[in-house]
């Protein structure tokens with residue numbers, strides 16, 4: 150195979166790094182959302198794949214980026230990106246990611262990537278401390294952390310560990326149809342998917358009601374459901390409280406939920422995919438209240454922790470839980486280090502066998518920004534959200550759809566009586582998105598269309614919030630509000 154010579158890689162690689170730097174510099178001048186229709190990208194690509202190697206791959210790639218990729222991309226790293234949740238690919242993290250690709254290690258076992266495995270362990274132990282998770286989630290304390298590809302995978306892994314703990318026969322015989330899993334209507338859809346992937350079927354999913362007037366799980370309702378289900382012969386396997394729901398940033402009461410689950414020995418997995426990293430700041434530690442009572446905890450590195458896709462932190466209280474559920478050792482993977490019992494083989498902590506050295510990009514972020522740099526950035530985003538929320542509250546024609554949660558603000562336009570105006574809210578969002586400097590997405594709050602402003606891109610500054618707010622006000626005036 151005609152791979153690049155290392156010297157040629159150096160030359161073309163430098164050009165590509167230059168291109169990335171130029172792209173990042175140019176972002177503020179680009180429309181966040183591309184003007185595309187389905188199929189418009191395909192129409193620009195030749196259907197025939199090349200038979201012969203390119204003589205100038207770097208140039209060809211840069212042409213593809215300039216002509217096709219940039220004009221047809223939603224620019225997630227744009228400072229005016231307020232949609233979904235941020236997927237920050239900081240340049241810091243890219244350095245580590247390039248190194249990871251360059252080393253090209255496959256870290257399934259300690260022995261296939263001793264450096265990757267142990268750097269990951271040290272980082273996850275350090276971050277458990279930095280977040281205030283408690284010693285029980287560190288390797289030193291009998292638990293431990295791993296880098297999953299996503300919060301969705303972490304939820305699935307937690308569910309598999311929960312199934313095994315709930316029924317030691319699960320590995321051999323699988324599920325028996327009595328298993329139940331507890332979430333709310335605002336829980337991320339990845340839990341519903343995990344339940345199906347694990348073979349429980351959607352019927353296993355129990356939707357716990359909210360505490361009146363909130364979008365947070367009612368621990369009393371949970372206790373009720375657990376008691377009734379158990380009496381009816383069901384086996385509560387897992388409860389999944391969310392710290393910072395995707396729709397509105399609602400926070401389930403982890404401590405009360407964990408206490409209710411404990412009676413039934415149900416596994417408690419905390420999904421804090423977006424919000425969890427805020428616990429780096431002492432003033433947001435309350436987010437993790439009760440986490441000392443749960444079995445596993447997940448927060449994404451690729452959302453608000455400045456790390457390029459994909460990386461998600463997952464900690465478990467019992468370091469044996471995932472291997473007990475997932476470890477299968479064919480002869481060709483046997484090795485002395487594993488047999489010594491002194492090492493972690495991360496393949497046993499996840500669904501796939503293979504894994505890349507994600508630890509290097511986390512290392513780059515942690516060392517490049519420092520914990521204090523990360524805290525400052527989180528605080529800046531939260532301050533911008535509070536300032537936006539203040540403007541919404543004091544402007545007639547607007548209302549907060551839910552109380553702001555950290556750096557997430559949900560709002561709608563309201564009529565003269567203060568009732569949410571779905572059509573006007575939707576029109577305002579579309580007007581803002583059409584202008585190009587900002588990008589917003591929506592959710593539904595009590596049946597009403599609500600705009601979400603998820604602040605958290607690495608380059609977002611108060612100016613960008615001002616521009617967004619001016620544009621929202623203009624849209625509201627145009628809708629006659």
Ligand SMILES: *Cc1c(COP(=O)(O)O)cnc(C)c1O
Pocket residue numbers: 234298299300301302337339391393394395420421422423449461
């Ligand atoms: C984004 C999100 C997820 C899914 O995250 P992935 O890492 O993309 O799987 C799960 N839960 C919550 C609360 C989220 O916000």
